[in-house]
Amino acid sequence: xxxxxxxxxxxxxxxxxxxxxxxxxxxxxxxxxxxxxxxxxxxxxxxxxxxxxxxxxxxxxxxxxxxxxxxxxxxxxxxxxxxxxxxxxxxxxxxxxxxxxxxxxxxxxxxxxxxxxxxxxxxxxxxxxxxxxxxxxxxxxxxxxxxxxxxxxxxxxxxxxxxxxxxxxxxxxxxxxxxxxxxxxxxxxxxxxxxxxxxxxxxxxx
Amino acid sequence: xxxxxxxxxxxxxxxxxxxxxxxxxxxxxxxxxxxxxxxxxxxxxxxxxxxxxxxxxxxxxxxxxxxxxxxxxxxxxxxxxxxxxxxxxxxxxxxxxxxxxxxxxxxxxxxxxxxxxxxxxxxxxxxxxxxxxxxxxxxxxxxxxxxxxxxxxxxxxxxxxxxxxxxxxxxxxxxxxxx
Numbered sequence: 001x002x003x004x005x006x007x008x009x010x011x012x013x014x015x016x017x018x019x020x021x022x023x024x025x026x027x028x029x030x031x032x033x034x035x036x037x038x039x040x041x042x043x044x045x046x047x048x049x050x051x052x053x054x055x056x057x058x059x060x061x062x063x064x065x066x067x068x069x070x071x072x073x074x075x076x077x078x079x080x081x082x083x084x085x086x087x088x089x090x091x092x093x094x095x096x097x098x099x100x101x102x103x104x105x106x107x108x109x110x111x112x113x114x115x116x117x118x119x120x121x122x123x124x125x126x127x128x129x130x131x132x133x134x135x136x137x138x139x140x141x142x143x144x145x146x147x148x149x150x151x152x153x154x155x156x157x158x159x160x161x162x163x164x165x166x167x168x169x170x171x172x173x174x175x176x177x178x179x180x181x182x183x184x185x186x187x188x189x190x191x192x193x194x195x196x197x198x199x200x201x202x203x204x205x206x
Numbered sequence: 207x208x209x210x211x212x213x214x215x216x217x218x219x220x221x222x223x224x225x226x227x228x229x230x231x232x233x234x235x236x237x238x239x240x241x242x243x244x245x246x247x248x249x250x251x252x253x254x255x256x257x258x259x260x261x262x263x264x265x266x267x268x269x270x271x272x273x274x275x276x277x278x279x280x281x282x283x284x285x286x287x288x289x290x291x292x293x294x295x296x297x298x299x300x301x302x303x304x305x306x307x308x309x310x311x312x313x314x315x316x317x318x319x320x321x322x323x324x325x326x327x328x329x330x331x332x333x334x335x336x337x338x339x340x341x342x343x344x345x346x347x348x349x350x351x352x353x354x355x356x357x358x359x360x361x362x363x364x365x366x367x368x369x370x371x372x373x374x375x376x377x378x379x380x381x382x383x384x385x
Contacts, residue, residue, distance in 0.1 A: 054224060055246055127355070141340075153324070157319040160325055165333060168380040168382075171375070176339075187360035
């Protein structure tokens with residue numbers, strides 16, 4: 001899927017660029033974006049090391065165990081394929097906790113850790129599991145208790161009641177969360193989960 | 207104290223609670239906190255090496271799309287259809303850009319806040335739409351990059367549908383409650 005989308009994105013850029021006469025800008029964007037991607041990843045690395053360090057401390061103090069035990073009913077229902085005491089469950093729980101509290105910087109490292117741990121459980125390495133897809137779809141819904149950045153932005157530009165947005169925000173986030181759970185449980189039935197070699201062979205003969 | 211200051215303070219307190227509170231609790235439970243931290247932080251750099259090629263691939267393609275003006279075309283093409291669904295024309299570019307690029311969508315939001323003021327309904331709607339969705343394509347590249355996944359099955363369609371549901375419910379619910 002991503003192979004096709006990626007190629008399509010670049011082909012469209014070139015075709016549109018020719019028509020709009022923006023080819024020089026497109027070419028400039030190639031090197032600029034590559035540099036930007038690298039600096040972004042580098043910036044992420046510092047924050048990531050910091051939060052992964054904190055996570056290890058929390059793990060050894062038994063805090064992650066407490067958190068996953070508290071969230072166990074929810075997590076077992078959302079991710080039935082992950083053993084309750086596996087480190088992946090701890091990382092997922094930490095990611096969700098950080099997201100809900102609005103700590104986006106902390107949520108990403110926990111999420112990446114969760115994906116790496118989920119891959120260790122994967123019987124067909126290289127092929128996304130149902131758990132991974134559900135986890136990503138949930139991530140897309142961006143559930144937070146208080147959208148702090150949004151409130152701060154509104155307040156800074158003269159809103160009288162910026163906290164008005166909490167209610168519609170939480171309600172629409174909940175809609176997206178429900179959609180994420182329902183959609184991924186439906187779609188996983190139609191996208192076959194097969195070993196990588198078989199998927200690649202099928203892809204080659206198509 | 208203003209609300210902006212309060213929400214900022216709240217964020218600061220939360221971060222400090224995690225960053226200092228967790229090691230404090232751990233130290234009381236006799237965990238060698240410094241050693242544990244360093245051991246965990248070591249995983250940061252390997253993750254960087256795994257993730258960087260995926261991020262370059264995705265962000266270069268998105269950067270090219272942005273520079274070519276394709277998003278403006280998409281905006282014009284989808285405008286009649288999306289306004290029929292109840293999305294105000296000012297919000298359409300945010301809805302289109304948000305799954306690809308947070309910075310591009312935030313630029314549109316900042317412009318709206320500047321021209322319409324924070325007290326307007328459109329500004330409220332803009333920040334809600336921008337916060338209910340995530341940078342889906344970037345997230346997929348980043349997260350599957352970290353796990354070295356080559357076949358992502360239904361992750362892309364599922365996440366895109368979630369984005370659409372998020373945007374539409376944000377628009378409809380906000381209009382119902384705030385307008």
